[in-house]
Amino acid sequence: MSPLLEIAGIGKSFGAFRALSDISLAVEEGETLGLIGPNGAGKTTLFNVVTGFLRPDSGAVRFAGAPVDRLPPEKRAALGLVRTFQKAMVFPALSLRENLAMAARQRAGHGLRWLGARTCHAEADAKVERLLAESGLPRGGGERMADLSYGEQRIADLLMALALEPRLLLLDEPTAGLSQAEAERLLRIVRRHDSRTALVLIAHDIDIVFGHCDRIAVMHLGRLLRTGTPQAVRADAAVRAAYLGSLAD
Numbered sequence: 001m002s003p004l005l006e007i008a009g010i011g012k013s014f015g016a017f018r019a020l021s022d023i024s025l026a027v028e029e030g031e032t033l034g035l036i037g038p039n040g041a042g043k044t045t046l047f048n049v050v051t052g053f054l055r056p057d058s059g060a061v062r063f064a065g066a067p068v069d070r071l072p073p074e075k076r077a078a079l080g081l082v083r084t085f086q087k088a089m090v091f092p093a094l095s096l097r098e099n100l101a102m103a104a105r106q107r108a109g110h111g112l113r114w115l116g117a118r119t120c121h122a123e124a125d126a127k128v129e130r131l132l133a134e135s136g137l138p139r140g141g142g143e144r145m146a147d148l149s150y151g152e153q154r155i156a157d158l159l160m161a162l163a164l165e166p167r168l169l170l171l172d173e174p175t176a177g178l179s180q181a182e183a184e185r186l187l188r189i190v191r192r193h194d195s196r197t198a199l200v201l202i203a204h205d206i207d208i209v210f211g212h213c214d215r216i217a218v219m220h221l222g223r224l225l226r227t228g229t230p231q232a233v234r235a236d237a238a239v240r241a242a243y244l245g246s247l248a249d
């Protein structure tokens with residue numbers, strides 16, 4: 001069976017600056033892949049290419065066995081290729097529950113239109129209840145988005161993305177600014193929600209990445225330096241020189 005996501009030979013320049021060079025990478029259903037590397041290595045740029053926010057100069061992206069290069073971000077999201085929900089689509093004055101309901105109904109509209117609006121809404125609302133229960137957030141999602149604490153806000157971002165039923169979820173530093181316990185709780189929510197969802201995680205927190213990822217891809221200066229198991233990557237001399245250094249000890 002082909003991988004869920006296949007990235008082949010991606011290149012991207014900004015003017016004379018080469019941000020991505022010949023990146024090829026595959027992600028399997030259900031796996032958690034960590035994407036690490038120094039600041040400016042090209043991690044977010046790669047996310048932008050995969051999700052359709054940036055057009056690459058070369059290379060191709062396939063998702064679930066089909067090319068997605070010509071699809072805009074919203075069409076890729078409708079297929080299940082989802083990144084952390086865009087802030088612009090969140091309504092701060094509404095509650096988390098209301099925001100989630102809108103995202104879930106939008107998703108149900110894509111997938112279940114033939115069932116009619118009432119059935120779509122009932123399914124979407126049931127999904128919201130399940131997400132809120134899994135999140136363990138206090139006050140049941142009734143609080144305004146704008147009033148959530150920083151840690152709750154990060155969980156809310158994640159729930160908004162999960163409401164879109166991703167087959168592959170791309171998370172760009174979802175644990176930044178969280179304590180170790182909060183970060184682990186956040187990752188557990190994804191796995192509890194659906195163990196088949198593939199996850200690509202950009203994080204600078206080495207403990208989180210090495211503790212939770214099945215494989216790790218290391219980027220450096222716009223190139224993919226290594227991809228392998230946490231043990232193999234940790235032991236790799238080139239990775240240690242470029243990024244990990246004494247952090248990995």
Ligand SMILES: Nc1ncnc2c1ncn2[C@@H]1O[C@H](COP(=O)(O)OP(=O)(O)OP(=O)(O)O)[C@@H](O)[C@H]1O
Pocket residue numbers: 014017019037038039040041042043044045046
């Ligand atoms: N729109 C853009 N125009 C010009 N240069 C850009 C643009 N987007 C990114 N870059 C440059 O491309 C390089 C890679 O940036 P990117 O944000 O992908 O790195 P990163 O690995 O995600 O870094 P960080 O860990 O700091 O988030 C950086 O040098 C950045 O300044």
